[in-house]
Every structure is written in C-alpha cells, then in structure tokens.
Amino acid sequence: MERGTTLFLKLTVFLIGIPVVAACLFGLPSIAKEAAEHYPAYWLYPVLIAMYMSAVPFFFALYQAFRLLTYIDKNVAFSELSVKALKHIKYCAIAIGLLYAAAAPFLFLIADEDDAPGLFAIGLVVIFASTVIAVFAAVLQKLLKHAIDIKSENDLTI
Structure with missing residues (x-):
C-alpha cells in the first residue's frame, strides 16, 4: 500500500476523534444541563455515564487503528502485532x-416520556454499529491469523 x-x-482516524472530543467537552454537558430540567437524575445519569465511559474504548480503538496503519507502513501488517490490534x-x-x-432502558424511558422514539433508535444504531464493527x-x-499461519508454514518448508 502506498504511503x-x-x-x-x-x-x-485523527479527524474522527475530534468531534467525539468536542461532544464530550461541549455537547454532552449542555445536553445534560437542559435534560436535567425535564427528567429525573436517576434516568439521566446512567445515560451520561455510559456515553462518557464509551469514549474511553472509542479512543483506544482509534489508537489501535492508528497502530495498525503504522504496521502497514512498516510492512509488518502480517504479524502478531496486527492480530493483537484487531483483537483490541x-x-x-x-x-x-x-x-x-446497559443505557438503553434509560434511553427508552426518556424517549417514552418525551414521545421521541428517534432517541431510542439512535441508541440502537450505536449498539448495532458497534456489533458490526466487533464482528x-x-x-x-x-x-489475518490464518494468513500468518500459512506464511509461517511456507517459511518453514523453504
């Protein structure tokens, strides 16, 4: 692959992270402030905690994707390091x-109270998208593991 x-x-990968940082710093606090006026805290806090906590694995996955691209640059894409990055x-x-x-039931309560099924649908889209990415x-x-095994077998037979 070309450099x-x-x-x-x-x-x-870097640009994908910028809107998430902006949402964590500016978007979620303003949404939380407005939503706190309309919904009980025991509905709102689990959703906000899940959203903030999901930023950690999101950025770690972006870092792993960046590492994977670095492995491709160094021509070590077919290595255990790449398999490990994909596992992460x-x-x-x-x-x-x-x-x-885990936050979906609380999203459902908020969406049901506000009569906004789109809010719950957004949560389902995130769940579905992360499942597709995991698969x-x-x-x-x-x-990649299979290709590495075949490569190592070929290296041993020569």
Missing part, C-alpha cells in the same frame, strides 16, 4: 455496545 494512502487514513478493536467495540445496551474485526483477526 500516501495510509497517511490519508491516519489523518482520517474487537473488544473495544464490544465494550461500547455493552455500555449502550468485522473478529473476521479480519481470524483471516
């Missing part, structure tokens, strides 16, 4: 999905 392509992907991405996606699944990372991890 320019991975440079573009690294820049994209898979676990991060699972963690995000579980956090939003995709698991498939890539298995394929």
